[in-house]
Amino acid sequence: MTRVLIAIALAFIVATAIAVVYARHEHRVLFVELSRLERDRDELNIEFGRLQLEQATVAESTRIDQIARERLGMKTPESGDVVVVRP
Known part of the structure; x- marks a missing residue:
């Protein structure tokens, strides 16, 4: 009887x-994925900032x-009104 209990306990331990x-292992895999996603997020935030700056610049020239x-x-002058001066 005790051998059966020991075998069951050993099976549960294993x-x-x-x-x-x-x-x-799953924790490590998910942590690597999280790190990659955070890096991608940071790159997208940088790109978003650049695009906002570009939009502000374009909007200013339009204004x-x-x-x-x-x-x-x-x-805007017509093509006939443009005079090209050459040296």
Whole structure:
């Protein structure tokens, strides 16, 4: 009877040890994935900042063009109105 209990206890101990090893392996795999995703997030945040800056720059030049046309009556010259000066 005691041999059966010892065998059952030993089986549970081995199963638990295998489960611990598997859990630690999964933890490592998931940690590596988390690190990669955080790096990707940081790169995307940097790109988003660049795009916001570019959008602000484009919006500013568009705003200047709009003001020049409305307030100052400026317009893009026709191709016949452009004179090229050569040295």
